[in-house]
Amino acid sequence: MSSENDRGDSGAEGALPEQLAFIRETVRRSKAPRAKPRTWRGAALAKDLPVARVLVDKGVLHLDRYFDYAVPEELDADAQPGVRVRVRFGAGRHRVRDGRREGGGLIDGFLVERRAESDYAGPLAALAQVVSPEPVLGEELLRLARSVADRYAGSLADVLQLAVPPRSARAEQRPSPEPLPPPAVPEAGSWTRYEQGAAFLEALASGGAPRAVWNALPGPEWSTELARAVAATLASGRGALVVVPDGRAAARVDAALTSVLGEGRHALLTAEAGPEKRYREWLAVRRGSVRAVVGTRAAMFAPVRDLGLVVIWDDGDDSHSEQHAPQPHAREVLLLRAAQDKCAFLLGSWSCTVEAAQLVESGWARPLVAPRPQVRETAPLVRTVGDQDLARDEAARAARLPTVAWQVVRDGLRDGPVLVQVPRRGYVPRMACANCRAPARCRHCAGPVEAQDAGALRCGWCGREESSWHCPDCGSFRLRAQVVGARRTAEELGRAFPAVPVRTSGREHVLDTVPGAPALVVSTPGAEPVAENGYAAALLLDGWAMLGRPDLHAAEDALRRWIAAAALVRPQREGGTVVVAAEPTLRPVQALVRWDPVGHAVRELAERAELGFPPVSRMAAVSGTVEALAEFLGTVELPPEAEVLGPVPLPVTPAAAAGRPRRPGAPPPGEQWERALVRVPPGRGAALAAALKSAQAARMARGSGQPVRVRIDPPDIG
């Protein structure tokens, strides 16, 4: 299916049109390639392979090519492929002084290749300096970075900035430890709970490259199961890489790896470590001293030797999306790695994203699931509280908490801690059917219907006015804005149970664990502490806030967050109960009750295919001022199948926000920007990225003042 095609044609063998054009041009111009590079009044050059191909470390797209430099004799030994170099670069003030060319700034780069001769017809400048003889950019990493740049219409230099950590001389001086021999093949352990669990481990241990989408059972065993998969891969003599969404998850996997493998066999790569320690760990991996890595998203590029397995945990968490250009997603990067290195792939989660379901649907990966009785055995009981219950229950309505919920909390507090999940502030209210709460969508392109200041309705994607909306599901003509507001509920809850301590975990202050004693634990999604022996009960409040957004991911996100909280609750047989405040007829609510995130994702996938949504189609967002965007859309040569939606105006950033850091892709404060979406059918993702990249490159080269931002797989469509 689509994703496979895209991975195929964005691979190393497929050169982009502008690259081809460049190559053709260079070949034409240099009629007779010189046997030896001619420098400015030749200083002594390396005898063997006197040309260094250099990637200049500038993110600008039209410089996204290699440049040749001459290798002076004294740098010959150090100037090996993969090392960091400094070169003079820029058309500026070329003066020839003492037989050497000067001027142009000194700029960092990577030496990519040593060659006998150059395609470049002109005289070569010499390498100014080898920053360090440590080879940091290997062939595989370079190939990966190239694929990622192509996939995301970004520059190679930008990707390398994400992939290669900044240098620390002190870290380089420290020798890395001696590598340990491969460990023994681990026991299957709790993997036997899954139908293909033991077989998956065996395949890894025997050097195979199985690819699986793993729907993990609720509970704390997942990190040990991950560690066993890593151990099995190491036992086969290969390396393994695990990417998790945050530092807490990384710490859990780190602990599990230590207990399964012992000390010294794996590295922990997280931002928390600080630059020097982090580079030291990275170097230990790169040098082959350490064969296994766990880390947060930057670790997706970790240069693991002889990679046998890549793992991503909880791919639906948005921290897997890199914030820096070109904003690659860890799942997509690991997919590229699995394809490039022909290694095993494991995507694990308590929940299931549409993208994960697609990997199974297309046949690229196999499902790794537990049999239904095992799921029922492990999951808590889930009860729902909808509007009907609230309406019937006048007293509860005032407190925003129905009787069922009170009872569950009260009963739970007799046995242990009770988790209360409240939504974070700041959800954008959007329009939904007042009757059945289905998000209101545009009839033409299925984008989200938004309320304007004047009260008019308009599509957030194509900008069409919506004057006669009615709900396609239930026929209602009434719309409502979704409202958020919940923190108070938790406070009231605390007052209602005065004898019980209330602990909170949220953005500013995240608790890692809580003891098994009775307590109310109030948390925002993603910050839920793990309870010793599991929570006795959980209360998931204000489902509307999560479901109300007609964001593509609204239902999936809500389900993922509920499941993430509910997975910390004891199994039903131990009395574990979850109450979710949401209409029981809604699809994600039903999926939670049945504990069937995979079924939910499969149905969402079918719907996305029907509506032409990602990941079945591929989308890109292009934004800029009205003029800049119009000009860009006028010049870009999109593949014929491409469909342009919009442009529509983006909300103006208040000028008061000037001091604060802006989200990447957001317009500068006070400027009116527009955004268009471009979508292409399955298999044309690479062509779309290439077209956008070359249009962007042409634009930058022209230096036409106003910027245009291009974002592949925009996360916030709708």
Added chain:
DNA sequence: AGCACGCCGACT
């Protein structure tokens, strides 16, 4: 992006 080169108008 910088920064020079180039090919046209008013100036010592």
Added chain:
DNA sequence: GTCGGCGTGCTC
């Protein structure tokens, strides 16, 4: 003649 306007194009 030449100083300098910034349009155009290159950076190994």
